[in-house]
Amino acid sequence: MKIGSYLNRKGDKRIYYYDYGRGPGKRPAVGVFTYTKPKGQIQKNHNIQALDLIEVKKSQAIIEQQSIGTAYIPPHKFKANFLEYYLDYVEVNKREGNRALANSYIQFKEFIGCDFISPVDITENVCKRFRQYLLDKYTGETPQGYYARFKWVLNSATSDKYFQVNPTTKVFAKANPSTVLKGNLEIEEYLALLGTPCLNEEVKDAFIFCCYTGLRWVDVDRLYDGIDIKNGVLTTRIIQKKTGEPVTLTLHPIAQGIVRKQRKKRANSPGNNRLFQIPGRNGCNKELDKWVNAAGIQKHITWSCARLSFSILLQDQNVDDATVAYLLGHTTTKQVRKTYIRHRPKNQTETINKLPSPDINKYFLQLPEEEGEE
Incomplete structure (x- = not known):
């Protein structure tokens, strides 16, 4: 792995990039720069820390390359906060006019009541409680739709090795039919x-x-x-x-x-x-x-x-x-x-009367009398 660099237009900063070759997209930025002529101790300290960070990023890039084709996933590829993974998934997969995926993220964040949750804390029991939270809050197909999107995210995370076993596997999405039927005007x-x-x-x-x-x-x-x-x-x-x-x-x-x-x-x-x-x-x-x-x-x-x-x-x-x-x-x-x-x-009476209607009196005359009847 090579790390290249170039001077910015002013010449006061050096910008670093990964050198994978000369083709399009093969020189992505490292996201780090150093001062060419540091002024004061703050800029000197920045350069020292930036060079250390470059070495860390270089090492991570080498490990990523070496792990290709193996079952090993470098730890730095994982997000410690699962909400960040969830939000990234929403941003990549959201569609114009479809708010269900973004809303599922909002509902999950409200459910946990904080800004951080580790993947290890997302268990089958947490998934059940989140599903119940949605069922208690919404009626109709809304809770089913939000939870189904949550399952999409967990399926993706399982494929990305965040979970050995998907915690939502046995926790299915459920609708919450309203007990009150809407009235309509005739x-x-x-x-x-x-x-x-x-x-x-x-x-x-x-x-x-x-x-x-x-x-x-x-x-x-x-x-x-x-x-x-x-x-x-x-x-x-x-x-x-x-x-x-x-x-x-x-x-x-x-x-x-x-x-x-x-x-x-x-x-x-x-x-x-x-x-x-x-x-x-x-x-x-x-x-x-x-x-x-x-x-x-x-x-x-x-x-x-x-x-x-x-x-x-x-x-x-x-x-x-x-x-x-x-x-x-x-x-x-x-x-x-x-x-x-x-x-x-x-009109129930009108509907029932659409059934066949023989001669009622004639029909009842043919019925046998019950015992005890005179």
């Missing part, structure tokens, strides 16, 4: 809301707009007055925050009317170009709850129910799953078939 309930005054007119218009477009609260909160509508199509590409996917919306006449109404309002309040002037998510849900009760709807309706209702009513009209998924901003039909579906019948 057609007559849509009409009831449209005909019922709401204390906050902006909340009413924004929620109805979501009911007719399938947008989430976070999507409609970020809509601006400058959106373009041509032939009933919202041409501005909305990037939904959760999925990261664009949505091109063909607007129902009700939704188009709401946009026109909101634009007139904004024209009278220059400088504020948000299409809907709504409060935060919790504030919106509080106003929504009062409005739903005033409309006589005996259901627990939150803002997310608008998206569910949009999907269910389209499916009730036999719109195919692929089209519904596209309108919701999903790239596959998986979530439509699993989440955005009707969980309970609209």
Whole structure:
């Protein structure tokens, strides 16, 4: 192993590099420099320590080369703090619009409650407790998704010889199905809301707009007055925050009317170009709850129910799953078939009555009488 060096442009520092040859990328920097004419004792001490460090790095590079093709992993290749390994993995493997991997790191760091954890401290029991931590904190597929990413990191670390046996091997990812089914609005309930005054007119218009477009609260909160509508199509590409996917919306006449109404309002309040002037998510849900009760709807309706209702009513009209998924901003039909579906019948009596109905009186006359009956 050779260590080369060169002077910087000013000539006051010598820069060191590994010399693996003359090809591209074969002279990587060592990351150390020395002063050519040290001024004072501090710079002289720097040079002494820098040269010692160069020798250490040279020795490490030689060991790395000699260990190629063997099962030996030089100790200096390991990170003492597993959080550093985790973060490096996130940086290398993160993808635009997919926050699950980065969030899994945040959740694990919150779980351990400190900035350092050694790989030796990550045991099967720690993995079980982390999984339970996620299940206690989140519902749905979120804990399963975060823990699955955690397993990715542990699988990689095991391949890199941080563990002889992967501590997550027997600790599988689990979902946490919600015990509360979301309510959805039926057609007559849509009409009831449209005909019922709401204390906050902006909340009413924004929620109805979501009911007719399938947008989430976070999507409609970020809509601006400058959106373009041509032939009933919202041409501005909305990037939904959760999925990261664009949505091109063909607007129902009700939704188009709401946009026109909101634009007139904004024209009278220059400088504020948000299409809907709504409060935060919790504030919106509080106003929504009062409005739903005033409309006589005996259901627990939150803002997310608008998206569910949009999907269910389209499916009730036999719109195919692929089209519904596209309108919701999903790239596959998986979530439509699993989440955005009707969980309970609209009318149980009507559903049951669809079963075959023979002549009831004639049928019961044919039944034998039970003993004791007169």
